[in-house]
Amino acid sequence: MTKPEITEYKSESLMVKRIRKFRTIKRGYYSFIIIIFFYALSFLSPILMNYKALVISYNDKLYFPVFKYYPSQTFGQDRYGEADYRTLKQQYKFAGDGNWVIMPIYPYGPYESLTDPSSEPPNEPSLKHWFGTDDRGRDVFVRLAYGFNISLSFALIYVTIVFIVGISIGAALGYYGGKLDMYAQRFIEIWAAIPFLYTVIIISSILRPNFGLLIFVLSLFGWIGMTYFIRGEFYREKAKDYVHAAIAMGASDLVVIFKHILPNSLVPVITFGPFAIVGAISALVALDYLGFGLPPPTASWGELVGQGMSNIFSWWLVVFPLLAMVVTLLMVVFIGEAVRQAFDPKEFSRLR
Amino acid sequence: MGGMTNYFIRRILLMIPTFLGITIVFFFILQIVPGGPLEQELMKLRMGAAEMGGEGAGGGAGSGFGDVAIPEEALEEMKKFYGMDKPIHIRYITWLWNVVHLDLGNSYVYSEPVWDTIKTRFPISIYYGLFGFILSYSLCVPLGVFKAIKHGSKFDTTSSLLVLTGYSIPGWALGAVLLVLLGGGSFWSVFPLGEFRSEGWEDLAIGAKILDQFYHSVLPLVAYTIGSFAVLTVLMKNSLLENMGQDYVRTAFAKGLPEKRVIFIHALRNSLIPIATNIGQLIGIFLAGSYLIEKTFNIDGLGMLGFTSILTRDYPVTMGFLVIAGIIKLLGNIISDMTYAAVDPRIRFK
Numbered sequence: 001m002t003k004p005e006i007t008e009y010k011s012e013s014l015m016v017k018r019i020r021k022f023r024t025i026k027r028g029y030y031s032f033i034i035i036i037f038f039y040a041l042s043f044l045s046p047i048l049m050n051y052k053a054l055v056i057s058y059n060d061k062l063y064f065p066v067f068k069y070y071p072s073q074t075f076g077q078d079r080y081g082e083a084d085y086r087t088l089k090q091q092y093k094f095a096g097d098g099n100w101v102i103m104p105i106y107p108y109g110p111y112e113s114l115t116d117p118s119s120e121p122p123n124e125p126s127l128k129h130w131f132g133t134d135d136r137g138r139d140v141f142v143r144l145a146y147g148f149n150i151s152l153s154f155a156l157i158y159v160t161i162v163f164i165v166g167i168s169i170g171a172a173l174g175y176y177g178g179k180l181d182m183y184a185q186r187f188i189e190i191w192a193a194i195p196f197l198y199t200v201i202i203i204s205s206i207l208r209p210n211f212g213l214l215i216f217v218l219s220l221f222g223w224i225g226m227t228y229f230i231r232g233e234f235y236r237e238k239a240k241d242y243v244h245a246a247i248a249m250g251a252s253d254l255v256v257i258f259k260h261i262l263p264n265s266l267v268p269v270i271t272f273g274p275f276a277i278v279g280a281i282s283a284l285v286a287l288d289y290l291g292f293g294l295p296p297p298t299a300s301w302g303e304l305v306g307q308g309m310s311n312i313f314s315w316w317l318v319v320f321p322l323l324a325m326v327v328t329l330l331m332v333v334f335i336g337e338a339v340r341q342a343f344d345p346k347e348f349s350r351l352r
Numbered sequence: 353m354g355g356m357t358n359y360f361i362r363r364i365l366l367m368i369p370t371f372l373g374i375t376i377v378f379f380f381i382l383q384i385v386p387g388g389p390l391e392q393e394l395m396k397l398r399m400g401a402a403e404m405g406g407e408g409a410g411g412g413a414g415s416g417f418g419d420v421a422i423p424e425e426a427l428e429e430m431k432k433f434y435g436m437d438k439p440i441h442i443r444y445i446t447w448l449w450n451v452v453h454l455d456l457g458n459s460y461v462y463s464e465p466v467w468d469t470i471k472t473r474f475p476i477s478i479y480y481g482l483f484g485f486i487l488s489y490s491l492c493v494p495l496g497v498f499k500a501i502k503h504g505s506k507f508d509t510t511s512s513l514l515v516l517t518g519y520s521i522p523g524w525a526l527g528a529v530l531l532v533l534l535g536g537g538s539f540w541s542v543f544p545l546g547e548f549r550s551e552g553w554e555d556l557a558i559g560a561k562i563l564d565q566f567y568h569s570v571l572p573l574v575a576y577t578i579g580s581f582a583v584l585t586v587l588m589k590n591s592l593l594e595n596m597g598q599d600y601v602r603t604a605f606a607k608g609l610p611e612k613r614v615i616f617i618h619a620l621r622n623s624l625i626p627i628a629t630n631i632g633q634l635i636g637i638f639l640a641g642s643y644l645i646e647k648t649f650n651i652d653g654l655g656m657l658g659f660t661s662i663l664t665r666d667y668p669v670t671m672g673f674l675v676i677a678g679i680i681k682l683l684g685n686i687i688s689d690m691t692y693a694a695v696d697p698r699i700r701f702k
Contacts, residue, residue: 186369189366189370190369190370190374191373193370193373193374193678193681193682194374194377194378195674195677195678195681198658198662198674199377199378199381201659201662202378202381202382202662202670203381203385205662205663206385207385278519278520282522285522285525286522286524286644289524289644290643290644290659305525308528308532309528309531309647309648312531312532312535312545315532315533315539318528318529318532319529319532319533322525322528322529325525326517326520326521326525329520329521330516330520333516333519333520334516346590
């Protein structure tokens with residue numbers, strides 16, 4: 001028996017159209033490309049910014065210290081522990097007996113104290129340290145770069161979790177309605193009235209949080225916003241014919257919720273994504289600033305600002321991290337603005 | 353009107369479970385977790401005892417750290433002082449009973465009633481809350497209106513960029529940058545380095561008092577204003593734009609009214625409704641004071657009090673702060689809805 005040929009209706013055509021629209025909005029589209037590029041690049045930070053040499057040729061043998069630890073004696077240096085690769089490079093150059101060292105482009109690490117006997121850290125920006133050093137003599141530029149990766153990863157993971165939880169709960173409430181909805185709404189009302197940043201500070205002041213715990217605690221409060229939108233969408237969609245048709249054909253609740261209704265209710269999810277990321281990054285920076293964020297010595301923007309406020313003469317500790325944050329947030333906001341225009345366009349008709 | 357009155361009575365009654373919910377969550381978090389005030393006090397005592405013991409014995413048979421015995425009676429006394437001698441649900445009920453009788457307890461740190469501690473912070477909050485409120489509304493409403501009228505023009509697109517930038521800068525962050533640039537730390541010394549007023553403000557002449565206060569407020573007020581700048585401007589703009597597309601505006605134009613009259617008399621009035629409903633949040637000025645901004649400018653306001661009370665484990669103050677913050681926030685929401693109903697006759701809550 002041959003099945004009759006069914007021309008499949010491509011339901012993503014609307015999606016394709018929206019994405020095409022998004023790409024025409026230059027400011028948002030380019031911000032998107034730039035952010036993705038730098039985020040991908042930031043995973044390569046260990047080979048772009050590090051105090052460990054990339055390649056060493058010593059007595060005609062190649063070594064790759066970035067990936068492996070060598071005691072300094074391996075390279076003819078007489079230090080305790082690991083070799084000082086920056087000095088090593090100078091030594092080899094000076095000796096001129098065919099050994100060489102290739103350092104990363106920016107040869108300083110994020111946790112390395114670059115104390116210099118001639119001056120006390122924090123040090124001003126210089127050619128060696130583009131954005132200066134912090135109060136422990138660590139290079140600010142490197143810490144900002146590592147912090148970019150951490151902030152964005154933090155925000156992306158947080159937003160994913162919050163959306164999954166928010167969508168599931170919102171969908172259940174909107175789809176089943178009734179008593180479940182009523183009780184859950186009361187609960188959400190209480191939960192939403194809790195001043196969440198304050199709570200996070202209380203919890204952080206007691207349990208020294210790490211990356212995972214901080215995401216967990218923030219997620220405890222973050223899921224609420226999304227439930228409102230999804231619940232509303234599901235209420236509206238539930239009454240439509242295609243849902244009745246699906247139910248009549250014997251589709252289970254889960255299939256109806258996730259396969260039929262959800263794809264039609266994704267607009268608020270997508271349009272709120274970028275703004276949720278903005279919220280997550282600023283919350284993380286604020287918590288780090290207050291000293292209740294990621295544990296030291298994590299490279300963090302907020303922690304640098306905190307240092308800057310207690311060393312008011314070290315302007316570079318305040319200006320550069322906040323500049324990094326604002327530029328990042330602004331680009332994400334541009335993306336959000338473009339996404340909203342593409343997915344949920346608001347046309348205002350002006351009569352005159 | 354009966355339905356509406358009922359609605360608001362219900363809303364006010366619904367505050368009770370919400371209030372209970374919030375305080376229970378916080379009470380339990382604060383009491384269950386380790387490192388509470390009692391533990392801290394005990395630790396201090398032990399450290400002190402160990403030090404003294406060390407001195408007395410001349411470092412001889414160092415009795416060790418922490419096994420200094422604290423007399424059973426003293427321990428009981430301290431437990432009683434911190435209310436730890438009863439099970440937690442009893443403690444909560446006692447606390448709640450006192451709160452209902454308008455007694456928030458005594459601060460461990462300041463050794464005075466919590467209410468007195470909080471009360472002294474109100475002037476600072478009201479000062480910044482009120483001026484920040486006035487400043488942001490008198491800035492954002494005209495800007496939003498102008499942007500709506502000039503929708504799509506060059507002015508609109510460039511100022512949109514400004515608005516988006518404002519959205520991306522948290523108030524405290526802008527404050528920190530301004531403080532570093534203008535506070536005399538590294539560059540120009542235009543404004544003072546934080547604090548609410550100069551030391552010795554009380555002894556100044558009235559003119560100097562005002563001037564001093566003004567100098568101290570400029571940067572924090574900018575920081576407070578930027579927080580609502582973007583949202584409020586966009587809200588105003590969109591609201592007016594939406595009304596400009598309505599049929600009644602078409603009618604007004606059709607009967608030959610001049611554009612100015614249509615916009616400012618007909619459309620603007622309706623588009624102010626969502627803005628006006630924000631008035632309910634005006635009650636929030638009693639609480640205004642983000643601890644982020646207060647920490648940045650070293651202002652000893654309400655936010656700062658709530659923040660330091662966590663650090664010093666001054667839990668009665670923490671709870672008192674939450675009670676007042678919670679009530680004000682919930683009341684603000686209700687007042688907002690009431691204003692909404694009062695301003696817009698189409699709105700009927702039931």
